[in-house]
Amino acid sequence: MMALEHLTRLTLSHNKLTEIPQDIVLLVNLEKLNLFNNHIETLPSNLCDFTKLKTLNLAINRLKALPRGFGAFPVLEVLDLTYNNLNESSLPGNFFCLETLRALYLGDNDFTTFPAEVGKLQNLQVLCLRDNDLIRLPKEIGGIQRLRELHIQGNRLSILPPELGQLDLCGTKQLFKAENNPWVTMIEDQMKIGPSHVFEYIRTNTYKFLYERYTEAEPEPALRKTERAKRFGKK
Amino acid sequence: MLQPLDKSTASPLFQRRLLHHNEIEKLNINDSRPNSISSNMSLLQNGVCARCGEGFKMKDQIVNSHDQTWHPECFVCAQCFQSFPGGIFYEFEGRKYCEHDFHVLFAPCCQKCGEFIIGRVIKALNNSWHPDCFRCQLCNGPLADTGFMKNAGRALCRECHAHEKARGLGKYVCHKCHAIIEEGHIKFKEEAYHPYHFNCKTCGSELTADAREKNGELYCLRCFDKMGIPICGACRRPIEERVVNALGKYWHVEHFVCAKCEKPFLGTRYYEKKNLAYCENHYHQLFGNICFVCNNIVAGDVFTAFNKAWCVNHFACSVCDRKMSQKTKFFEFDMKPVCKSCYEKFPGELKRRLKKNYDAQSKK
Ligand SMILES: [Zn+2]
Ligand SMILES: [Zn+2]
Ligand SMILES: [Zn+2]
Ligand SMILES: [Zn+2]
Ligand SMILES: [Zn+2]
Ligand SMILES: [Zn+2]
Ligand SMILES: [Zn+2]
Ligand SMILES: [Zn+2]
Numbered sequence: 001m002m003a004l005e006h007l008t009r010l011t012l013s014h015n016k017l018t019e020i021p022q023d024i025v026l027l028v029n030l031e032k033l034n035l036f037n038n039h040i041e042t043l044p045s046n047l048c049d050f051t052k053l054k055t056l057n058l059a060i061n062r063l064k065a066l067p068r069g070f071g072a073f074p075v076l077e078v079l080d081l082t083y084n085n086l087n088e089s090s091l092p093g094n095f096f097c098l099e100t101l102r103a104l105y106l107g108d109n110d111f112t113t114f115p116a117e118v119g120k121l122q123n124l125q126v127l128c129l130r131d132n133d134l135i136r137l138p139k140e141i142g143g144i145q146r147l148r149e150l151h152i153q154g155n156r157l158s159i160l161p162p163e164l165g166q167l168d169l170c171g172t173k174q175l176f177k178a179e180n181n182p183w184v185t186m187i188e189d190q191m192k193i194g195p196s197h198v199f200e201y202i203r204t205n206t207y208k209f210l211y212e213r214y215t216e217a218e219p220e221p222a223l224r225k226t227e228r229a230k231r232f233g234k235k
Numbered sequence: 236m237l238q239p240l241d242k243s244t245a246s247p248l249f250q251r252r253l254l255h256h257n258e259i260e261k262l263n264i265n266d267s268r269p270n271s272i273s274s275n276m277s278l279l280q281n282g283v284c285a286r287c288g289e290g291f292k293m294k295d296q297i298v299n300s301h302d303q304t305w306h307p308e309c310f311v312c313a314q315c316f317q318s319f320p321g322g323i324f325y326e327f328e329g330r331k332y333c334e335h336d337f338h339v340l341f342a343p344c345c346q347k348c349g350e351f352i353i354g355r356v357i358k359a360l361n362n363s364w365h366p367d368c369f370r371c372q373l374c375n376g377p378l379a380d381t382g383f384m385k386n387a388g389r390a391l392c393r394e395c396h397a398h399e400k401a402r403g404l405g406k407y408v409c410h411k412c413h414a415i416i417e418e419g420h421i422k423f424k425e426e427a428y429h430p431y432h433f434n435c436k437t438c439g440s441e442l443t444a445d446a447r448e449k450n451g452e453l454y455c456l457r458c459f460d461k462m463g464i465p466i467c468g469a470c471r472r473p474i475e476e477r478v479v480n481a482l483g484k485y486w487h488v489e490h491f492v493c494a495k496c497e498k499p500f501l502g503t504r505y506y507e508k509k510n511l512a513y514c515e516n517h518y519h520q521l522f523g524n525i526c527f528v529c530n531n532i533v534a535g536d537v538f539t540a541f542n543k544a545w546c547v548n549h550f551a552c553s554v555c556d557r558k559m560s561q562k563t564k565f566f567e568f569d570m571k572p573v574c575k576s577c578y579e580k581f582p583g584e585l586k587r588r589l590k591k592n593y594d595a596q597s598k599k
Contacts, residue, residue: 014580036555057554105569107569130569149570173544174542
């Protein structure tokens with residue numbers, strides 16, 4: 001390992017690694033670490049000692065939690081945690097200190113709610129929460145001014161916070177994916193015409209009023225889809 | 236206030252010199268040139284030398300000037316005891332001096348150039364000047380014939396004095412009459428004036444301080460408002476100062492701002508997009524192609540896919556980092572490119588789900 005001190009990229013994808021060796025942090029110059037598609041269940045707590053790491057890919061692993069202090073990476077820009085077993089209680093207290101993040105991938109996990117602290121990630125351009133169990137979104141997402149990609153398809157969402165209307169996700173360099181959710185009819189109707197109509201609609205005072213009425217009534221969230229259960233069966 | 240410069244204020248010395256000059260003229264013509272020094276019988280018998288009191292002998296040359304007579308050796312400069320070159324002398328307090336010594340002893344020096352002053356002397360501010368050297372200390376205009384104004388120990392022309400005084404009072408000086416404008420000036424072609432020197436171009440009424448300039452003409456406020464002045468595209472108020480004409484609208488200089496950061500351009504370059512103006516920084520941030528890998532503006536050729544952009548040499552499989560070209564077959568996963576070999580190693584359950592979604596999408 002010592003001899004590889006100058007290494008800036010390390011790709012260990014498609015191996016059957018069950019853990020990361022502790023002394024990987026001796027690769028002090030590492031900027032990109034790719035552990036895509038392994039069998040990793042836990043991470044060493046000193047992983048955040050990579051002071052130059054910009055891209056960390058841990059997608060398709062078996063993570064149930066992130067270690068304490070994980071949010072201390074000073075320059076991390078892209079974090080991919082797709083297809084793990086993470087939920088809102090898996091995130092360490094300092095997770096949203098990752099203020100340099102510009103892309104956060106959490107698709108195919110088990111979140112039912114998402115922390116309001118996400119609003120602290122002011123550099124975030126891409127937020128992927130595809131195929132989780134989300135029953136609602138924090139309104140703070142609407143305050144992430146740079147956001148240009150939001151993936152929320154395949155959840156249990158029925159309604160969008162009106163604050164999301166502050167986002168501009170309808171241009172050719174933006175993306176809004178929201179299909180496969182049990183949307184209330186008034187949103188579903190707009191979805192059919194196109195995302196720009198959804199955003200126009202949730203900016204209206206009519207919608208703000210309906211949204212308040214709806215959340216006060218606290219309706220039962222939609223049930224989990226059978227398809228998702230299948231994924232758990234596979235693991 | 237204005238101090239005229241004529242004979243009555245000229246110094247006593249100046250007057251004296253004028254007098255002597257006249258005498259010398261006369262002297263030159265009549266008596267004192269060497270060839271006019273003569274022997275005269277009556278003087279020989281009765282006259283005495285005005286300097287030494289002795290009589291004259293036969294053959295003695297006698298100098299005769301102004302009804303006085305001298306031995307030639309006695310008709311000399313009181314300072315250097317030499318005869319007067321060219322017969323020209325100057326008299327002061329009963330003594331005669333050659334031109335050189337008179338200048339050295341009594342003639343004034345110019346305060347500006349330091350040379351002796353022959354001819355007209357300007358006495359002012361306890362100093363002497365050649366008329367041509369006596370000029371306004373601000374604009375250098377001649378003062379000898381116009382008079383001057385004393386301002387903080389300086390000699391200034393009327394105009395400069397008025398400006399200086401107005402400046403001290405925080406007021407303007409009228410560019411036409413040069414008087415201080417006590418209240419309510421108007422600006423016309425960058426200069427300040429009393430408004431009453433002008434009339435409105437349209438209605439002819441005498442102007443007041445609220446008059447306005449447009450295309451080099453002055454108008455009263457009423458007529459000006461009727462002419463359709465530009466309205467700022469931001470604040471919707473009339474623009475009376477500098478007008479910025481951009482995006483097919485008029486703007487106050489300070490209201491023409493970047494649509495993103497709202498900082499005024501103040502003449503710096505702006506970029507237009509969808510009839511909005513942006514500063515360079517925000518234009519690139521919003522509309523430039525930013526590479527998804529290196530997060531920089533793509534300088535050269537750009538590769539675009541999935542609503543994203545890449546530097547051509549940064550476009551690679553998001554799983555294994557293998558470089559891909561336009562021709563490489565790749566799959567989409569969360570709007571990122573994945574090479575065929577990586578995609579095939581995905582969990583079967585995931586692949587089936589992705590395929591199902593893909594089919595559902597393409598059916599629409
Ligand atoms: Zn002399
Ligand atoms: Zn002089
Ligand atoms: Zn002057
Ligand atoms: Zn005037
Ligand atoms: Zn304005
Ligand atoms: Zn700007
Ligand atoms: Zn790049
Ligand atoms: Zn690959």
